[in-house]
Amino acid sequence: MPSIAKPIATHPTLQRNALGLTIRDYEGSMSTLCAGCGHDSITAAIIRALWELDTQPHMVAKLSGIGCSSKTPTYFLSGAHGFNSAHGRMPAIVTGAGAADRDLLYIGVSGDGDSLSIGLGQMCHAIRRNIRMAYILENNGVYGLTKGQFSASSDIGSKSKRGEPNRMAPIDPVRLALSLGATFIARSFSGDKEQLVPILKAAFTHRGFALVDVVSPCVTFNDHEGSTKSYKHTRKNTLRATQADWVPPQSEILAQISKSGTTSVAMHDGSVVHFSTVPKDYDPTDRRKVAAYLDDQPANAVVTGLLYIDPNAPDMHELGQSSPTPLRDLAYEKLCPGSAELERMQEEFR
Amino acid sequence: MPQYIRLIAQGKYTDAYMVNRESNVFPAILGRTCDRPCEPACRRGRLDGAPVAICRLKRVAADLKGDISHLLPKIPTESNGKRVALIGAGPSSLTVANDLRPLGYEVTIFEKQNKPGGLMRSNIPSFRLPEKVLDDEVGTILDMGVDIRYNSPVSSLQGLLNDKYDAVFVGTGAPRGKELDLPGRKDTDRIHIGIDWLESVAFGHIDKIGERVLIIGVGNTAMDCCRSSRRLGGKDIKVMARRPRGYFKASPWELDDAEEEGIDIVINHAPKRFVVENGVLKGMEFERLEWDAEAKKSRVIDEVFLPADDVILAIGQENAFPWIERDLGIEFDKWGMPTVDKATFQSTRPGVFFGGDAAWGPKNIIWAVAHGHQAAISIHNHCQGVPVTDRPKQGSNLVSQKMGISEWSYHNDYNPSKRQKMQHVELTKRFQQLNIEVELGFDPEQTAREVQRCLNCDIETVFVEKRCIECDACVDICPVQCLTITRDGEESELRTRLSAPATNLEQAIYASNPLPQTGRAMVKDEDVCVHCGLCAERCPTAAWDMQKFDLLIPYAGAPNSGVSCTTSSVLA
Numbered sequence: 001m002p003s004i005a006k007p008i009a010t011h012p013t014l015q016r017n018a019l020g021l022t023i024r025d026y027e028g029s030m031s032t033l034c035a036g037c038g039h040d041s042i043t044a045a046i047i048r049a050l051w052e053l054d055t056q057p058h059m060v061a062k063l064s065g066i067g068c069s070s071k072t073p074t075y076f077l078s079g080a081h082g083f084n085s086a087h088g089r090m091p092a093i094v095t096g097a098g099a100a101d102r103d104l105l106y107i108g109v110s111g112d113g114d115s116l117s118i119g120l121g122q123m124c125h126a127i128r129r130n131i132r133m134a135y136i137l138e139n140n141g142v143y144g145l146t147k148g149q150f151s152a153s154s155d156i157g158s159k160s161k162r163g164e165p166n167r168m169a170p171i172d173p174v175r176l177a178l179s180l181g182a183t184f185i186a187r188s189f190s191g192d193k194e195q196l197v198p199i200l201k202a203a204f205t206h207r208g209f210a211l212v213d214v215v216s217p218c219v220t221f222n223d224h225e226g227s228t229k230s231y232k233h234t235r236k237n238t239l240r241a242t243q244a245d246w247v248p249p250q251s252e253i254l255a256q257i258s259k260s261g262t263t264s265v266a267m268h269d270g271s272v273v274h275f276s277t278v279p280k281d282y283d284p285t286d287r288r289k290v291a292a293y294l295d296d297q298p299a300n301a302v303v304t305g306l307l308y309i310d311p312n313a314p315d316m317h318e319l320g321q322s323s324p325t326p327l328r329d330l331a332y333e334k335l336c337p338g339s340a341e342l343e344r345m346q347e348e349f350r
Numbered sequence: 351m352p353q354y355i356r357l358i359a360q361g362k363y364t365d366a367y368m369v370n371r372e373s374n375v376f377p378a379i380l381g382r383t384c385d386r387p388c389e390p391a392c393r394r395g396r397l398d399g400a401p402v403a404i405c406r407l408k409r410v411a412a413d414l415k416g417d418i419s420h421l422l423p424k425i426p427t428e429s430n431g432k433r434v435a436l437i438g439a440g441p442s443s444l445t446v447a448n449d450l451r452p453l454g455y456e457v458t459i460f461e462k463q464n465k466p467g468g469l470m471r472s473n474i475p476s477f478r479l480p481e482k483v484l485d486d487e488v489g490t491i492l493d494m495g496v497d498i499r500y501n502s503p504v505s506s507l508q509g510l511l512n513d514k515y516d517a518v519f520v521g522t523g524a525p526r527g528k529e530l531d532l533p534g535r536k537d538t539d540r541i542h543i544g545i546d547w548l549e550s551v552a553f554g555h556i557d558k559i560g561e562r563v564l565i566i567g568v569g570n571t572a573m574d575c576c577r578s579s580r581r582l583g584g585k586d587i588k589v590m591a592r593r594p595r596g597y598f599k600a601s602p603w604e605l606d607d608a609e610e611e612g613i614d615i616v617i618n619h620a621p622k623r624f625v626v627e628n629g630v631l632k633g634m635e636f637e638r639l640e641w642d643a644e645a646k647k648s649r650v651i652d653e654v655f656l657p658a659d660d661v662i663l664a665i666g667q668e669n670a671f672p673w674i675e676r677d678l679g680i681e682f683d684k685w686g687m688p689t690v691d692k693a694t695f696q697s698t699r700p701g702v703f704f705g706g707d708a709a710w711g712p713k714n715i716i717w718a719v720a721h722g723h724q725a726a727i728s729i730h731n732h733c734q735g736v737p738v739t740d741r742p743k744q745g746s747n748l749v750s751q752k753m754g755i756s757e758w759s760y761h762n763d764y765n766p767s768k769r770q771k772m773q774h775v776e777l778t779k780r781f782q783q784l785n786i787e788v789e790l791g792f793d794p795e796q797t798a799r800e801v802q803r804c805l806n807c808d809i810e811t812v813f814v815e816k817r818c819i820e821c822d823a824c825v826d827i828c829p830v831q832c833l834t835i836t837r838d839g840e841e842s843e844l845r846t847r848l849s850a851p852a853t854n855l856e857q858a859i860y861a862s863n864p865l866p867q868t869g870r871a872m873v874k875d876e877d878v879c880v881h882c883g884l885c886a887e888r889c890p891t892a893a894w895d896m897q898k899f900d901l902l903i904p905y906a907g908a909p910n911s912g913v914s915c916t917t918s919s920v921l922a
Contacts, residue, residue: 002887003756007764007829009397009880011850014831024829036821036890044826191820219821219890231819235867 018054028075038190038216049200065090069111069138088119091126106133116152134203140218141229148221159226184210185308201246207268242305247272359801366411381409385714400769423452430454432733435515440468442706443521445722451494453907462503472549476785524707528666534624540631544664560659561585569599572664588614633657694738695725726906742904762883765802815862817893824885838871
């Protein structure tokens with residue numbers, strides 16, 4: 001634990017966004033994670049992305065399950081709503097919250113244990129329903145809170161701190177999401193905010209389920225030689241498939257696909273995700289091509305970037321034809337038509 | 351400074367006083383009267399616009415200190431056989447005596463007045479600097495066994511040199527107030543030279559003034575003149591300034607203090623002539639000026655007459671050395687100023703040194719003290735047969751302040767308190783006597799708040815690049831966006847792409863060697879660092895550390911000693 005809370009002193013040139021808020025207004029409590037944890041860096045990236053998007057803090061709900069990663073919503077945006085659920089059950093809570101209030105921005109923060117072990121079924125169904133949320137998977141390949149056992153995302157051959165290699169095959173959240181029909185799939189690295197911040201901005205704007213798998217080294221249990229989720233290994237083996245830039249609405253809309261290997265995808269709210277340094281023939285809107293590209297890369301490559309996007313797929317509300325008015329704004333009489341109406345409905349099924 | 355501020359915070363006033371006394375031999379005097387050249391440099395001012403009240407804290411330590419006699423340097427009972435003459439008992443000469451007596455020099459001071467202190471006594475009114483405070487600190491030095499000769503103006507340097515002193519130090523100040531040669535100047539005895547008038551007040555020769563007083567000039571001497579007039583019967587007192595506000599020489603706080611006492615500060619008035627009828631001063635005529643935006647060029651709008659019973663001229667002062675013969679090998683320039691080496695303070699005649707205002711014209715007390723220390727080194731060298739240019743070097747120490755995990759030897763939190771305001775004696779009471787000290791000093795609560803405003807700038811962030819794993823933890827935690835990990839580049843360009851733009855060009859930025867994993871550099875803009883130590887606390891590899899920097903200032907006969915040695919012994 002740090003000796004003091006972050007001092008309230010600020011740089012004299014500290015900028016304000018369109019709401020008149022500084023980036024410090026998007027912070028939360030002091031982190032109690034280990035010094036140097038990748039998760040803290042992701043927290044800082046979330047803070048920056050929300051500040052740059054001029055997000056109103058009270059229009060955000062941050063939810064999580066159990067684990068080091070799931071502690072982090074406390075460390076950003078104190079002015080937002082929050083819910084810390086049972087282990088692996090965060091997607092169900094978001095589904096319910098999203099059904100009741102479709103106007104909020106839902107940010108789910110999870111880890112490899114919370115998402116790929118105990119909560120795997122929950123995550124799969126959130127993808128299937130295309131719940132409108134940003135799902136940030138802080139992936140360190142290790143169970144940090146229980147002293148460093150291999151997790152479901154540990155690579156074959158990656159060594160534990162004691163030197164034992166992992167023998168079981170990992171679950172790759174990116175390929176899993178691709179196969180389940182996820183509509184926004186990205187992977188990044190906690191140590192690369194230049195890439196991560198624009199991806200988060202795009203994820204926060206996406207109308208549907210946005211998976212952001214972030215390699216986030218565990219400095220205490222998984223940052224040694226032989227680990228495939230260390231700062232050093234990730235930096236050495238990162239393969240930036242795409243660099244995505246989120247361009248706000250009202251900005252110039254670029255050509256859909258240009259010859260120079262850049263691609264632009266219009267988002268539902270009028271913003272644009274502009275892809276650059278895309279490999280030849282890489283189309284981030286073509287699920288099969290993305291899967292083929294991933295198959296072609298070396299086994300140890302950490303492929304990063306906004307890898308797949310489908311901004312037009314229907315989300316849970318469209319699929320369920322739910323009320324365009326958030327349920328929280330409907331009158332009680334409308335939400336609960338009374339016992340007479342219940343009686344009538346039941347009659348229909350007799 | 352942070353060192354003695356921390357000691358004040360711990361209630362160790364005597365220790366704080368002694369740390370301060372190492373370089374600044376008059377903490378109680380300067381804690382009341384200093385021009386505060388240190389405060390504009392204080393980093394706190396860059397954060398909330400107001401520097402730490404360093405000067406006021408100095409006074410707290412001085413007022414609350416205990417007995418210091420056992421902490422002062424031991425004075426040898428035997429002479430080292432060398433005799434040094436100091437001319438004038440002002441701050442520079444007293445500092446020379448302070449540094450040379452512990453080395454066994456026989457020190458003789460020649461003073462024209464019947465009391466020591468120089469301009470600290472004659473020009474600083476007792477409502478700002480009580481006589482007892484002055485006597486205490488000057489007495490500490492004289493008690494080191496200084497042979498002081500009062501009522502002994504030196505009328506001939508040649509005569510003094512004939513007495514075969516091993517070295518002579520001239521600390522006679524800038525004793526001549528500037529004249530204002532306008533029509534009517536010589537027709538009355540009610541026009542006074544500011545510094546002479548203040549001296550007459552200080553020594554009790556003048557105890558009243560007319561009701562309507564005009565002060566010409568708007569420097570700190572003018573402030574002392576107008577406030578003294580207020581206590582000697584002046585009712586309608588105007589300080590007449592040629593230029594607009596913002597171009598005054600007086601310290602802002604001295605202007606505030608004067609205005610609090612009902613003094614009028616009248617801008618854009620240029621003196622034209624004194625109006626004297628039948629030998630009686632009636633007042634003065636002024637030209638009213640209109641200035642351009644930068645207050646460089648002016649034009650006359652009209653002329654006005656202001657009535658006055660007395661006029662005090664406070665338009666500056668200058669040096670005068672009528673008592674130094676011009677054939678002694680001491681060169682003077684065409685303005686009558688001696689040629690003095692900036693580093694050694696030696697004149698063109700070996701063995702004759704100048705310091706304080708006597709060297710290069712009016713500055714202030716703290717500069718006179720600094721001159722005294724340097725001149726003492728030169729005199730010591732000169733008397734020991736070492737070239738005066740052979741000066742002891744400054745040293746430094748850098749020591750980690752880590753006491754444990756997330757634990758430091760200093761209070762690292764940032765305190766958002768505003769600068770504390772000095773309380774003053776009520777207006778109704780303060781004019782009853784000339785010597786009622788106006789400033790009450792900080793009370794314990796104010797002191798407690800003010801010391802916590804200090805940002806501990808001597809405790810520096812030290813970075814070891816080979817340990818860095820570029821996790822960004824330090825960059826993310828820094829409250830004032832000091833840190834950036836980025837590719838290195840040319841400084842002017844690098845300054846523009848940091849976490850926050852580095853716009854203070856006087857503050858160098860730090861860029862590390864290439865970091866092990868990416869080859870980028872860790873860049874720090876120190877400009878508004880609050881030394882909270884969170885970068886070091888959140889660093890998983892101890893690449894950052896908080897280390898205390900001690901500047902080891904050499905003094906005469908004590909090379910490589912200085913502040914730090916005393917500090918560590920005080921702390922031990």
